[in-house]
Amino acid sequence: MQTEQADRMVVSSQLPQAIEPRNPGMPLDMDWVRSAQANRSAIERRAASLPGRRSVKKDYQAAWLCRAISCIDLTTLAGDDTEGRVRRLCAKARQPVRRDLLDALGMQGLTTGAVCVYHDMVPAAVKALKRSGIPVAAVSTGFPAGLSPFHLRLAEIGESVSEGAAEIDIVISRRHVLSGNWQALYDEMKAFRAACGEAHVKAILATGELGSLRNVARASLVCMMAGADFIKTSTGKESVNATLPVSLVMIRAIREYYERTGIRVGYKPAGGISKAKDSLVYLSLIKEELGDRWLRPDLFRFGASSLLGDIERQLEHHVTGAYSASWRHAAG
Numbered sequence: 001m002q003t004e005q006a007d008r009m010v011v012s013s014q015l016p017q018a019i020e021p022r023n024p025g026m027p028l029d030m031d032w033v034r035s036a037q038a039n040r041s042a043i044e045r046r047a048a049s050l051p052g053r054r055s056v057k058k059d060y061q062a063a064w065l066c067r068a069i070s071c072i073d074l075t076t077l078a079g080d081d082t083e084g085r086v087r088r089l090c091a092k093a094r095q096p097v098r099r100d101l102l103d104a105l106g107m108q109g110l111t112t113g114a115v116c117v118y119h120d121m122v123p124a125a126v127k128a129l130k131r132s133g134i135p136v137a138a139v140s141t142g143f144p145a146g147l148s149p150f151h152l153r154l155a156e157i158g159e160s161v162s163e164g165a166a167e168i169d170i171v172i173s174r175r176h177v178l179s180g181n182w183q184a185l186y187d188e189m190k191a192f193r194a195a196c197g198e199a200h201v202k203a204i205l206a207t208g209e210l211g212s213l214r215n216v217a218r219a220s221l222v223c224m225m226a227g228a229d230f231i232k233t234s235t236g237k238e239s240v241n242a243t244l245p246v247s248l249v250m251i252r253a254i255r256e257y258y259e260r261t262g263i264r265v266g267y268k269p270a271g272g273i274s275k276a277k278d279s280l281v282y283l284s285l286i287k288e289e290l291g292d293r294w295l296r297p298d299l300f301r302f303g304a305s306s307l308l309g310d311i312e313r314q315l316e317h318h319v320t321g322a323y324s325a326s327w328r329h330a331a332g
């Protein structure tokens with residue numbers, strides 16, 4: 001009985017909650033931005049070593065896969081999205097894995113971290129997730145290119161928030177990064193932050209279009225200084241989306257920002273993450289570089305449309321009825 005109670009406590013501590021903005025930001029520190037570097041060959045060597053590492057022991061994989069589910073922003077961002085598709089996605093977010101598997105794993109109550117949709121689909125998602133505690137994230141600001149007029153991008157944020165989106169994924173103007181106009185990027189991000197009001201804001205850097213890892217490091221710092229609650233790699237629409245080298249650079253920028261300010265900013269790799277084993281590599285990376293505190297949905301998310309399906313298949317394969325103890329281990 002004591003074990004069951006402990007399990008329930010761990011599980012409930014994983015349930016996603018609407019998240020208050022936590023990063024007040026700071027004045028733009030241009031010296032800090034200019035000093036940010038990224039040693040490409042060292043980063044690529046470290047990234048190449050990650051998939052072979054054994055930070056997640058095989059015995060505990062099911063527990064870690066459940067952890068990954070609790071951190072998914074379950075996403076549909078397609079031109080042919082319909083309210084029916086969004087309702088089905090929300091049902092999946094509420095119960096991401098078959099009930100018999102959840103029972104075997106002792107994971108009743110497990111949900112995804114959020115559901116992520118275009119602005120037009122926010123009302124349908126809010127309705128379908130009522131009383132679930134699962135937040136709706138809207139991609140706003142002229143997603144994915146972010147090239148619509150600035151006042152319309154701000155207005156889109158306001159509309160998404162008033163329709164009930166608790167989280168806003170904004171896209172930055174890549175040209176500010178490519179031209180080294182850090183002040184313009186800072187001002188843009190600050191305006192987006194202000195337009196979000198109480199909603200949580202994730203800054204999508206579109207790293208595949210930023211030209212260099214050094215630009216990724218600098219853009220990460222500027223967005224955090226301007227108040228981003230999360231930094232996110234990609235829209236999923238660039239030709240290169242989330243990668244391990246880019247993740248290392250962004251995660252280290254988050255660590256540096258935390259060391260200097262004491263403020264924890266979240267991380268969201270997104271785009272092309274569709275395999276359960278890749279999700280384990282990302283969780284290991286976060287654990288090693290940032291520590292256990294970042295392994296919760298308020299500080300870590302996967303932006304993914306098809307990852308959940310593969311995790312469900314792997315869990316089906318893993319279920320043996322002996323994972324309760326393992327889950328406690330994974331909870332750190």
Ligand SMILES: O=C[C@H](O)COP(=O)(O)O
Nearest residue numbers: 235236271272303304305
């Ligand atoms: O933000 C989330 C991404 O758009 C999802 O990308 P994906 O469809 O490659 O998983």
